[in-house]
Amino acid sequence: MLLLNRADIGRCVELPTLVRALEIAHRGFARSAPVVPQRSIITHERQKAFSLFMPAFLPASQTLGIKVSSFHPGNAVHGLSAVNGVVMLIDVESGRLLAMLDSAALTAIRTSAMSALATDKLCPKMRLNLVVIGAGAQAAAHIWAMAAIRELGQVRIFSRCLARSIALAERLSIELSLPVEAVERMEQALADADIVCTTTSHDSPLPLIGVHQLKPDAHINAIGGSTQWACEIDPRLLGNTQVYVDHLDAACRESGEIAQALALSVIERKDIREISALAVEQPSPVTRKQGLSYFRSVGHASQDMVVAACLYDAAVAGHIGKQCDYFSA
Incomplete structure (x- = not known):
């Protein structure tokens, strides 16, 4: 399993490549629709926050994963990021966990890349x-x-x-x-x-x-x-x-x-x-x-998986991130 933190993701990013990948993916969605269940939301009343659980499968690229993201607006007072979470990529053939990526970093990149495409x-x-x-x-x-x-x-x-x-x-x-x-x-x-x-x-x-x-x-x-x-x-x-x-x-x-x-x-x-x-x-x-x-x-979540797969491929090619064999051990 490959671990990619914020710094690793920053080293993998080539924005024009991501924008192009998102454009191609959205063109393909018209022919092969992604499987994206409605995301589950759990609210945290005391913290005035919420957590999102977003799975997705892209048949065309055989990309499978889930994004878990929590939004806590009060974190800024404590010097913490308001958005925290993880994106997990899963190997479709074996069900093994391929990678875990910082979801806050990925979300910022994905959202800005979609805005750039528009x-x-x-x-x-x-x-x-x-x-x-x-x-x-x-x-x-x-x-x-x-x-x-x-x-x-x-x-x-x-x-x-x-x-x-x-x-x-x-x-x-x-x-x-x-x-x-x-x-x-x-x-x-x-x-x-x-x-x-x-x-x-x-x-x-x-x-x-x-x-x-x-x-x-x-x-x-x-x-x-x-x-x-x-x-x-x-x-x-x-x-x-x-x-x-x-x-x-x-x-x-x-x-x-x-x-x-x-x-x-x-x-x-x-x-x-x-x-x-x-x-x-x-x-x-x-x-x-x-x-x-x-x-x-x-x-x-379909966009998150497109970006996660691009970042994963770039990380593997560039030997970026940290390999973790904790589960197999």
């Missing part, structure tokens, strides 16, 4: 201004992902904690050799934003971003606020927007913006398209864009 399909091939709302691991991963697929102009970070925004901006400015700026106000952040990535732990139906705060041709990657009542974006905004999701049924159950837009009759289910449609249609490179576009990612 952005690459929906945004023009030109220099674009990026805004990220939030200053955690997903914020950092999304800035890296957007920089991998587009030339970036202004890069701004806004979060509830200015100090965290400043620290992240300073670190990424060095790592990416890009000017990254922390700003104090949402309005200041959104001015002239072509791409907006919302990566917050927002849990309120009161939206963070209103209808008239965005450019008329902006693209939104919404990945935070993952409950049916939480809205990072005003759901009324979706009425005049190209709406894409990673998985339709899951998004209707778990996205506050989607659920409330449906409840308000701002959109209907037929107006929502899955990201697989973009992969299958193979649209020509976007040279210009008309109107708002929105991609809501709630996460899907």
Whole structure:
């Protein structure tokens, strides 16, 4: 069994390769659907937290595994990550455990890679201004992902904690050799934003971003606020927007913006398209864009397994990670 921690996963990541693998996988899902039971959720009332259990089998690649992930928003007070867990890859032929991967690191990579895939399909091939709302691991991963697929102009970070925004901006400015700026106000952040990535732990139906705060041709990657009542974006905004999701049924159950837009009759289910449609249609490179576009990612175990398999193959080829024969011993 191969053990891959956060540092190991970081050494395995080649983002354009992951984006391409996810695109190919979603194209294949139209022919050979993944087997993904509805994920089980256990809530922890005292801790105001929850744990998710997400198995998946991909027939085309014979990839089998399960992701176990817990979200504890109060961990930040203790200097701990809010998201913790593991992804286990299982050999289909023998049932043996192939690998265990840090699920928090994998989730950040998978989510940002999915946002990169949507952005690459929906945004023009030109220099674009990026805004990220939030200053955690997903914020950092999304800035890296957007920089991998587009030339970036202004890069701004806004979060509830200015100090965290400043620290992240300073670190990424060095790592990416890009000017990254922390700003104090949402309005200041959104001015002239072509791409907006919302990566917050927002849990309120009161939206963070209103209808008239965005450019008329902006693209939104919404990945935070993952409950049916939480809205990072005003759901009324979706009425005049190209709406894409990673998985339709899951998004209707778990996205506050989607659920409330449906409840308000701002959109209907037929107006929502899955990201697989973009992969299958193979649209020509976007040279210009008309109107708002929105991609809501709630996460899907099939995507986790695609990424886990890619990371595992890269780790084996590069002799990365730690082999553990504990069970066989």
